[in-house]
Amino acid sequence: MSARDRLDPERLAAMSKAERVAALRDVIDRVPGPALARTPVLAVPAALGPIFPDGGLAKGSTVTYAGSSTVLLGLLAAVTADGSWAALVGGGRRGLLAFHEMGGDLERLAVIRDPGQDPLGVVAALTDGIDLIVLDHRVDIPPARARTLAGRVRTQKAVLLVAGQDWPHPDLRIRSHLAGAHGLGAGRGRLRGLAVEVATQDRTGRVREVAAVLDGVGGRTGWTAADEGRGTAAQSPVTDQRTG
Template sequence: MGSDALSPEVAARERTLDDLRRRMASVPGRGESATGHIPREQPLRRDLLPVPGPLAELLPDGGLPKGAVVAYSGAHSMLSGLLAAVTGDGGHAAVVGLPRLGLLAAAEMGAQLSRLAVIADPGPDPAEVAAVLLDGLDLVVLGLGDLAVPPARCRVLAARARNRGATLVVAGGTWTNPSLRLDTRVTGYRGLGAGRGRLRSVCLDVRVSAKAGPPRHGRIDLCAQAGRTEWLAREAETREVVDLREAVS
């Protein structure tokens, strides 16, 4: 076999990337529907992606900056909320390398699944798959697991996101010099005790760190109501939260 022949693994990866590029070419322009029309008036500036309301209050600009890289850690619920906000507002998004991310949860938050691509197993180089998706989508959520992306490659991918006007959210792994850091932690549950036996809400602590200014901190409730999940800022005086350790004891 000649030295230029590709191994089966490399050939399969190249076929996958070529298929993704063809699919990206068929995606309508960012923020447009399949007919080329804006679905509704955009309340945010054109350089921001929409986010769940309580999170917008914590972000420096009230939304995710287009062309930015966001390093994320914590509960998958927030990732589902970001996908729901973007696709529900007419945008296109993708999830790479997060096979356990619940699509049902995203749909209950308002996600339009027809505008969401899922690549559960991107192979050994998920960052390369994400780079292709940045060409045609508004938001790409990349699960790195325990992978560490070299600083030089972080700069290349950050420049690609900036040039394409797409936002990259990196979950897990190690990423150098992101535009924002977003961390969430589940702090409690409601509706598990007193014989109710049903989960009515999940409480999240949220921390947002930007390159400039002090970190911002808030608490958000995810409340299940009639098959929908609502995002509510949690008021200090109404924190009827059952700690997980007490709920299962």
């Protein structure tokens, strides 16, 4: 379908509101020539890039995450491997061996296992010099304080990723789940890769999905896109539920 077809008044009138929004967004994305200034982002694994609205974690944003530790550690690894700084606040169950095997730079990762009585205060302090702060610690989040902290994150051009619990009005929601394993037969074989399905939902409600495979080569593990899904609008919300 050409851009002219997508903007045909009769065709647009026959679409639902969500379909019209998606069609118009698709046309805007394809307009050639200089566009608005690109949003600065933190790196993500290349196989997951298509599901992020700006191609990565947008600086100044607040993000929630629910799902497999594998994807969360992969995001941390990509950020530090690209030369940025990250901090993991809490996260006692997260293993750093996988982070290292995915190319993460341990020298660029601060780990605060016990953030004390005021985890949100710790997060606020970290925004002064850390690019990605992952809050992986159950904590009460008063709406007023959440707004203040989100404002600080925007001002400092950091990214706050809240894992395992909700956050008031995040800029992006990410969820993932393990979809299978490669290399294992009927009771025998060697695990060679994990299939993971990952989805994002932005503030407009648009959901983007991708299937990726995490496999190992030469002592390192990396992501390969298995099947990139096209973004759609008005799908069921991405909910935050801890799945381990």
